[in-house]
Amino acid sequence: MKLKTLFILFLSVSFGYGQSQDSAVYQLLEALTTDEVNVGTPTKGLLISAEWEALAYWELGARKDISALSEAVGDLYTFKDDFTFEMKLIDPDDPQKIGLHITGKYRIEKNKLVMTAKNGKTMKSEIHLLDHNYMVLQMDALRLFFTKSKSYFSYD
Numbered sequence: 176m177k178l179k180t181l182f183i184l185f186l187s188v189s190f191g192y193g194q195s196q197d198s199a200v201y202q203l204l205e206a207l208t209t210d211e212v213n214v215g216t217p218t219k220g221l222l223i224s225a226e227w228e229a230l231a232y233w234e235l236g237a238r239k240d241i242s243a244l245s246e247a248v249g250d251l252y253t254f255k256d257d258f259t260f261e262m263k264l265i266d267p268d269d270p271q272k273i274g275l276h277i278t279g280k281y282r283i284e285k286n287k288l289v290m291t292a293k294n295g296k297t298m299k300s301e302i303h304l305l306d307h308n309y310m311v312l313q314m315d316a317l318r319l320f321f322t323k324s325k326s327y328f329s330y331d
Contacts, residue, residue, distance in 0.1 A: 204241055206304055206311050207233040207318045214286045214305045219256075221305050222283070227252045228324030235316045247319060254281060260290055288312065 215221050229247035237243040248270060251263040260281045266274030279292040286302045303318065304311035310321040 200241055200244075203231060203320060204233075204239065204244060206309065207231065207244070207320055208239040209303070212286050212301075212303055214302050215307070218283050218286075218302070218305060219254075221307065222254045222288075222310075223256050224307070225323035227254075227310055227321040229319050229321050231320045233318050233320075235313070235318065251324065252321065258282065262290075 229250045229252075232245050232247050233243055234245075248265040248267065250265055253261045255261075258280055260279060262275075262277040263273045264275040264277070266272040268274075277292050279290060281288060281290045283289075283302075288300045288302055289297060290300075291297045298314065301313040302310070303313055308323055312319050312321070
């Protein structure tokens with residue numbers, strides 16, 4: 176069964192039944208809403224170790240409550256050792272297809288991730304959490320939660 180499907184099922188069940196403060200949903204909420212920065216080292220080594228799939232997001236300024244969490248569309252980010260990146264943005268009209276494919280160069284500056292696409296457009300984000308399994312990036316007014324993933328596209 177796909178990781179994303181399990182995650183959605185877990186969130187659905189969690190919203191329907193009371194959860195303790197130690198549950199995975201509350202840990203996800205804490206990861207997205209905390210002001211603490213927890214970036215492991217070596218940052219580049221952690222970043223390039225896998226394909227990252229966006230699973231959930233939280234809008235800055237929203238209540239720090241489970242009801243403020245939203246499911247992400249599953250965009251896929253890959254960072255390579257040669258400082259190149261690839262983003263596969265899911266088509267909002269057909270979640271089984273890639274809508275936009277972006278490649279370019281990235282650099283890491285402390286807890287900042289700067290990605291410059293081949294067309295010259297730059298996207299800056301803050302790394303709030305990065306370890307062997309999870310990543311939280313703040314992009315503009317959103318915090319996105321990622322997990323290492325084997326793309327569900329590879330199972331088609």
